[in-house]
Amino acid sequence: MDWMAWTGPTAIFFVVIASLLITFTVLAIKFPETPRKGVLRIETTRGDRLFITLLGSAFINLAWLGMGGSPQWVALVICAAYAAAIFRWV
């Protein structure tokens, strides 16, 4: 595993992503749901909303960094609000 050049923060990052995916898979099996239509006028399931959240969060973090925002954890707070909005309204 040496060649993969692991670091603590990236390991935590992947563990968080992996556990999110596993959690949502288990949720989808245990509590099946019908897709719903939100403000985007597209049918989404929990998994879709997770995908939109993660993809959007990446862009929010990059935008925050690009606009010279610091510290970076503020971007994570914005992401949390964004995630809540996605799961509530999309």
Added chain:
Amino acid sequence: MNKTVNQKAWFLILPVLILVAFSAVIPLMTVVNYSVQDTFGNNKFFWVGLEWFDEMLHSERMWDALWRQLLFSGIILAIEVPLGIFVALNMPKKGFWASFCLVLMSLPLLIPWNVVGTIWQIFGRVDIGLLGYGLAKLGVDYNYTQNIFDAWVTVIVMDVWHWTSLVALLAYAGLQSIPDAYYQAAKIDQASRWAVFRYIELPKMAGVLMIAILLRFMDSFMIYTEPFVVTGGGPGNATTFLSIDLVKMAIGQFDLGPAAAFSLMYNLVVLSICWVFYTVMTQMDKREGV
């Protein structure tokens, strides 16, 4: 008849999972790891945090490559999609010439990317290439190695030559699936040729056209081999598209960290566009299914 629950078949996809893990997931994770570190070789890495992302976001070189890339994809889509539809509309519907056209159209698709590049590289040369030599004899000042405009025209015409038939074949498949009854009804209503196209053919082709646009956009957005062989990204940086710039950075300069940050952002853009297309396509299917 009672069916017993047997989920053992899931194990049959294990080989695929392992293959994907080694060919995609593990390399992607490694790239993420590289993107937050610096290296001087020898597999020694130093933590730099988000420095590379910051640097890349403010790098004029990356933004220039991105705009060039979007311009290229936009131009080839604007040419290939209408041209492909036009070709498909004019292809014979059945008989010997239909098969002949299909084979003819699929020929460019069978040629490997680097061969296409080599063909056009030689074809466009002023000293020995038919196109370059011919244009020079006609008095046109054409030189794709020195003139930015000529280089762009060459790369775009090459892509159009290589890939328009993909759009045409997909559109043709969409056209073939329209029952004759639609055309007969249009004839009774004395619909004009344009109305037939606008209200019968285009809606019926919409699904396959979305696939064609998605394929062509993604392919052109990630294009590497053809422009690399023809122009090598030049003159200057005029045809240095994202992939070419990325390879220069990662392998040419061995800047693994910045290149990793660059490729992750590149990947994010590709992923978002894919998601938009995928969503639009599945929504269209659902609406048709109702």
